[in-house]
Amino acid sequence: MISPKAGSLTALSRTDGPRRETLRQQRARTKPTGRRAELRPKLVLASASPRRLSLLGQVGIEPDGLRPSSIDETPKRGEMPRTLATRLARAKALEARDSIANDKTLADAHVLAGDTVVAVGRRILVKPLHVEEAVASLQLLSGRSHKVVTGLCLITPDDKVRVKLVDTKVRFKRLSKAEIESYVASREWRGKAGGYAIQGLAGCFVQKINGSYTNVVGLPLNEVVNMLNTEGFPIHFNWLQAGEIDPE
Secondary structure, three states, rough: OOOOOHHHHHHHHHHHHOOOHHHHHHHOOOOOOOOHHHOOOOEEEOOOOOHHHHHHHOOOOOEEOOOOOOOOOOOOOOOOOOHHHHHHHHHHHHHHHHOOOOOOOOOEEEEEEEEEEEOOHHHHHHOOOOOHHHHHHHHHHOEEEEEEEEEEEEEOOOOOOOEEEEEEEEOOOOOOOHHHHHHHHHOOOOOOHHOOOOOOOOHHHHEEEEHHHHHHHHHOHHHHHHHHHHHHOHHHHHHHHHHOOOOO
16 A cells, blocks of 8 residues: 555656746747837748749748658548648648747747648559659559649647648549650659659640649649738738849
8 A cells, every 4th residue: 555655755756747838939928029029920831842942932932941841641541632631731830830939030930831632532642652653653643633632731920720721633644654654764753742743744744624733733822822911921012022123
């Protein structure tokens, strides 16, 4: 039997006290003053994808920091494409948010994450790791329609979480064996959901597209800009500044 004294000692030795408040939490509950109040909002992208950076640059957005995710992107058993895209986007955003929580420069930044999933019906096509997987993916896409689903997650400086899903339907022409072999040999498929890049050589495979083209490239710009504008991120201010620069 444990004595009352021993029980008291055990209780006193516990370390599960309240968690220490992060710098991000401190800034979220205090109104910006002085120099902080004059600074423009900051943005952290939970990715280091050149495609996503290029797309953001296209609309005048340059992230202040990049925090690529290290989470496992493997679909769960029976997981649907839309559920997977939402889950991964949210997980990436939360991981990036936590990584800057005590960063003096980025603690109060907006955090944006996206995850793109390619699917034929309920079947999810992951990023091929080997030539054989790339060939199998293109054979499956040949002559039929597939969906490109991107989950977006935006976390505001006061930790409000905004999630949105964007669907695009893409139809491929029927691909010959030579076309598949040549495309795979180009190595353009590496690191691409579904094993192809619509903005590259595979653009000539597309017969029809219904929805956002930039979604298929990697980030649906219309939805991203709308999300940021709604949360007070000054995208259009950057456009005004660009217009004031005299051309050389």
